[in-house]
Amino acid sequence: MNQNLTTFLSQLKEAVLRQEFAEIGQVRRVRVGEVVVQDGAYIRSIPIILSGALKVLQTDGEGRDRLIYYLNEGESCIMSILGALNNETSKVKVVAERDTEIVMIPMQNAAIWVKKYPSWTEYIFKLYQKRFEELLEVVKEVSSKSLAERLTDFLIQKSTLDATRSLLMTHQQIAAELGTSRVVISRLLKDMENDQKIELSRNKIKILKLV
DNA sequence: CCATTAAGATACT
DNA sequence: AGTATCTTAATGG
Numbered sequence: 001m002n003q004n005l006t007t008f009l010s011q012l013k014e015a016v017l018r019q020e021f022a023e024i025g026q027v028r029r030v031r032v033g034e035v036v037v038q039d040g041a042y043i044r045s046i047p048i049i050l051s052g053a054l055k056v057l058q059t060d061g062e063g064r065d066r067l068i069y070y071l072n073e074g075e076s077c078i079m080s081i082l083g084a085l086n087n088e089t090s091k092v093k094v095v096a097e098r099d100t101e102i103v104m105i106p107m108q109n110a111a112i113w114v115k116k117y118p119s120w121t122e123y124i125f126k127l128y129q130k131r132f133e134e135l136l137e138v139v140k141e142v143s144s145k146s147l148a149e150r151l152t153d154f155l156i157q158k159s160t161l162d163a164t165r166s167l168l169m170t171h172q173q174i175a176a177e178l179g180t181s182r183v184v185i186s187r188l189l190k191d192m193e194n195d196q197k198i199e200l201s202r203n204k205i206k207i208l209k210l211v
Numbered sequence: 212c213c214a215t216t217a218a219g220a221t222a223c224t
Numbered sequence: 225a226g227t228a229t230c231t232t233a234a235t236g237g
Contacts, residue, residue, distance in 0.1 A: 147225070170217060184225060186218060202217060202234055 002027055004050035004101060008074060013119035020113075025103040030054075030096040037077070037094035043084040045104040048076040052100025057093045057176075067177045068092060069134060078131050081124065085111060150178055151188050155198070155207060165207040 005027060009018045027050070030036055036047055039059045047054070053072050056079065057065040071077055071094075079092050084107040113120040141150060154177065158167055175185045189205065192198045199206040 172217075181226060182218085183220095183227075186220095187225090190219080200218085 002050070002101075004073075005103060008048065008050060008103070011074075011119070011123065012117070014117045017113060017117040017120060020109070021105070024109050025105050027101065027103050030100050030102060032096055032098050034096045035093060036096060036102065037080060037090050037092070039091070039093040040089050042087075042089050043080050043107060045106045046076055046080045046084060046110055047071075047094070047102040047104055049073055050101040050103055052102075053097040054094050054100055054102070055097045057095060058091070059093055065093065065176055066179055069131065070097060075130070076127060078127055081107075081110065081127075147178065147180060147184065148188050148191075151185065152192075154178060155205065159207050167205045167207070168203055169205070170203055 005022070005025070009021060012018050012021065025048075026045075036054055037043065049071050051073055053070055054077075055070050056068045056077060058068055059065050068079075077092075077094060080090065080094070083090055110120075114124065141153075145153075151174070154174065155167065158169075159165055171185045171189060172182045175182045178185070189198065189200060193200050196208060198208055
């Protein structure tokens with residue numbers, strides 16, 4: 001059996017649940033940029049990430065996507081689960097942040113498991129807790145830091161994550177992540193370049209010495 | 212070349 | 225900080 005799936009299953013206490021999960025779950029691989037859940041679609045099954053990462057976006061009609069949050073290993077999308085339970089269409093779009101392995105669980109089963117298996121319910125609650133804590137963190141960041149500071153933090157974090165000083169991304173993408181507009185990011189980046197902190201070129205930001 | 216699109220610039224809120 | 229709009233530059237066919 002898939003190693004990542006096995007690892008995930010180990011947190012579920014009930015053997016019957018593990019077995020059902022393994023039988024029902026469809027393991028799928030998605031590539032960077034691939035859309036996993038389309039905005040407005042009915043949710044028939046929920047994705048659980050085995051490896052890699054997905055990002056959850058809110059689309060605002062005019063084709064502008066705002067990042068809501070990331071889904072990492074072992075996590076699933078609360079919004080999808082909630083929406084599916086209430087038989088609503090998805091209010092968000094989910095896209096693969098990198099090559100990702102997911103297991104799809106039909107909502108029908110997931111709903112029954114909530115009533116049947118305590119460890120499944122516990123898993124769902126933990127997702128809530130984690131999401132809520134992250135939300136609080138974002139609120140704190142936004143209220144206590146200037147956009148320039150958040151941008152700097154973002155660049156540092158990104159370069160650490162990607163293990164490189166040359167970030168390959170557009171100003172527009174950064175703007176979407178930080179919930180602002182491209183012009184504003186371009187302006188701030190230009191200031192940083194003038195301060196010799198970074199070097200700009202198309203689709204690329206080279207980090208010299210942030211701090 | 213030309214089309215597309217990222218990024219720069221300016222002006223106004 | 226954010227929006228609107230225009231201009232310039234890079235890229236890929």
